[in-house]
Amino acid sequence: MTAADPRPAGPRDVDPRPALIEVAGLSASYGRVAALKPVDLHVAEGEFVTVLGPNGAGKTTLLRAICRLVDGAGRISFRGQDISTLRTHHLARLGIVMVQEGRGLFGEMTVRENLLLGAYGLGNAADEVERRFGQVYALFPNLRQRADQIAASMSGGEQQMLAVGRALMAGPKLLMLDEPSLGLAPRIAAGILDALGALNREGLGILLVEQKAPLALKLAQRVYVLASGSVRAELPAHEIGSHHDLARFYFH
Amino acid sequence: MPSLVELVQSLVNGVGIGLVYGLIAIGFCVIYNASGIVNFAQGVFVMLGGMFTHAMLIKLGWPLAVSALVSIVAVAGIGVLVQLAIVRPMWNRKAPLFAIILATLAVQLLIEQIVILTMGDQPRTYPDFTPGGPLKIGDIAISYQLFWILGCGALMVLLLTLFFNRTRAGRALRACSQNREAAALLGVPVDAMLMLSFALSAALGAAAGILITPTQYTAYGVGAPFGTNGFIAAIIGGFGSAPAALLGGVLLGVVQSGAIVVVGAGYKNVVALTILLVVLLFFPQGIFGGRGKKA
Numbered sequence: 001m002t003a004a005d006p007r008p009a010g011p012r013d014v015d016p017r018p019a020l021i022e023v024a025g026l027s028a029s030y031g032r033v034a035a036l037k038p039v040d041l042h043v044a045e046g047e048f049v050t051v052l053g054p055n056g057a058g059k060t061t062l063l064r065a066i067c068r069l070v071d072g073a074g075r076i077s078f079r080g081q082d083i084s085t086l087r088t089h090h091l092a093r094l095g096i097v098m099v100q101e102g103r104g105l106f107g108e109m110t111v112r113e114n115l116l117l118g119a120y121g122l123g124n125a126a127d128e129v130e131r132r133f134g135q136v137y138a139l140f141p142n143l144r145q146r147a148d149q150i151a152a153s154m155s156g157g158e159q160q161m162l163a164v165g166r167a168l169m170a171g172p173k174l175l176m177l178d179e180p181s182l183g184l185a186p187r188i189a190a191g192i193l194d195a196l197g198a199l200n201r202e203g204l205g206i207l208l209v210e211q212k213a214p215l216a217l218k219l220a221q222r223v224y225v226l227a228s229g230s231v232r233a234e235l236p237a238h239e240i241g242s243h244h245d246l247a248r249f250y251f252h
Numbered sequence: 253m254p255s256l257v258e259l260v261q262s263l264v265n266g267v268g269i270g271l272v273y274g275l276i277a278i279g280f281c282v283i284y285n286a287s288g289i290v291n292f293a294q295g296v297f298v299m300l301g302g303m304f305t306h307a308m309l310i311k312l313g314w315p316l317a318v319s320a321l322v323s324i325v326a327v328a329g330i331g332v333l334v335q336l337a338i339v340r341p342m343w344n345r346k347a348p349l350f351a352i353i354l355a356t357l358a359v360q361l362l363i364e365q366i367v368i369l370t371m372g373d374q375p376r377t378y379p380d381f382t383p384g385g386p387l388k389i390g391d392i393a394i395s396y397q398l399f400w401i402l403g404c405g406a407l408m409v410l411l412l413t414l415f416f417n418r419t420r421a422g423r424a425l426r427a428c429s430q431n432r433e434a435a436a437l438l439g440v441p442v443d444a445m446l447m448l449s450f451a452l453s454a455a456l457g458a459a460a461g462i463l464i465t466p467t468q469y470t471a472y473g474v475g476a477p478f479g480t481n482g483f484i485a486a487i488i489g490g491f492g493s494a495p496a497a498l499l500g501g502v503l504l505g506v507v508q509s510g511a512i513v514v515v516g517a518g519y520k521n522v523v524a525l526t527i528l529l530v531v532l533l534f535f536p537q538g539i540f541g542g543r544g545k546k547a
Contacts, residue, residue, distance in 0.1 A: 067437060069433055069436075069437075087436075087441075088433075088436040088437060089436045089437075089439050089440055089441045089442065090439075091437070091439075092437060092438050092439030093439050097437065097438070098437050100433065100434060100437070104431050104433060104434035104437070105431070105434070106426070106427050106430045106431055106434065106435075107430060107431075108426075108430055109423075109426065109427070109430070113423060116420075116423060117423055117424065117427050117435070117438055117440070118438055120420065120424060120438050120439045120440050121438070121439040123420070124420065166438070167438075170438055170439065
């Protein structure tokens, strides 16, 4: 996908690529409060999709419901397989991996141990584990230098690199990220997003949830705008020109 | 005032019982760290270890090593059963932690009753693992069993430390203790890890019971005092690492044992519970570098 050839985004039936994940009528609530009204969403193989929305729009709930961390109703299929009833720990083996908001690191463990846990599903296949270490260290050289450091003692940017690197150790087909730029200096956040762009160019499907539009739009091919638990718009990323446009979706 | 000999002797005795408290404490920590559950049935694992070993060793005449190993495996199995039948269903229905903790207390009472009905209420014991002794150093007597407790305790802590740091399952268990959601997202089966923690913890309790029984006795009711003291040791150790829990146990054992010679046996539990309160008041993170538990 090149910038000169913007993919005609929008309805599924014009997308030439098969669906990686399809979410149909997914809803979730906390007690009586509906955090997610029935939402439809999909990511095609190798696509970079961003979900934008204000604080409290239901973005985090959306990702957590897909991962079965909150109970949701609705149908979720991954490469054609219905995964709506699977438990959270089954998803990583299928290739669905999420980087949580706040990174979810094992803070008292070393960088290396965190990465090893990313490869938990590989069992004791040492060669493959080493190969993935090589890939992650190539993407984030800082992590190699800090391999024996306790995760919690690193800077925020390095922690976010570790969170992404750990997810990559699981060998994802779909990487979901919940506000990876939160709390990071713009330059650091841009670096993380550049890495995501590189991964996407190698064919990794990405579903990114962000509150800050500019960073997230640079890489995305398609954007969903979520507000008050509903999808307000679905459009090619290049059609969102300014914050002004976004505000229109948020508050309409 | 007690003589120096009495004090040193009480120190020796205290280290022995304290190591056993420490092993029980490690059992508390393993489950608590994996799940946030304080398993009040921990004491019955200690009692069952001694009871089962007695039955096999004395009634069936099996060799000690076989009796001990079979007992440990059987008690680990009971730990798994408790997790599968009681804890897991409650956990999956998102029962509040305190309800699960109360359920483990009910399990303790239930198992005690089953033991009374099936094995009777008479106290029983079996001889030291190595006959002879005690070893006399001047006027100080050191039971051979103390060396068994020391050796086995050190070995178990070493094996546990290796397990937690060097194996995939051990790392996954630690991961669950730090962030269960993140662990599950990476494919760690959190349920199975919780089951493993109950098996490990029950096995540790059983080993503690098997080691301590020759120096005193076992009966259906010893679970509660052992469980309480193990819990206090775990609090002193800060619910963190295995060596810290073991140190907590030794400290508690030595202070209790000292209290017996200085102020009398009746004050043993008064002293233990006072230590518990002092630690909770002034060292809520534990004395030995334990870590604060994040929710």
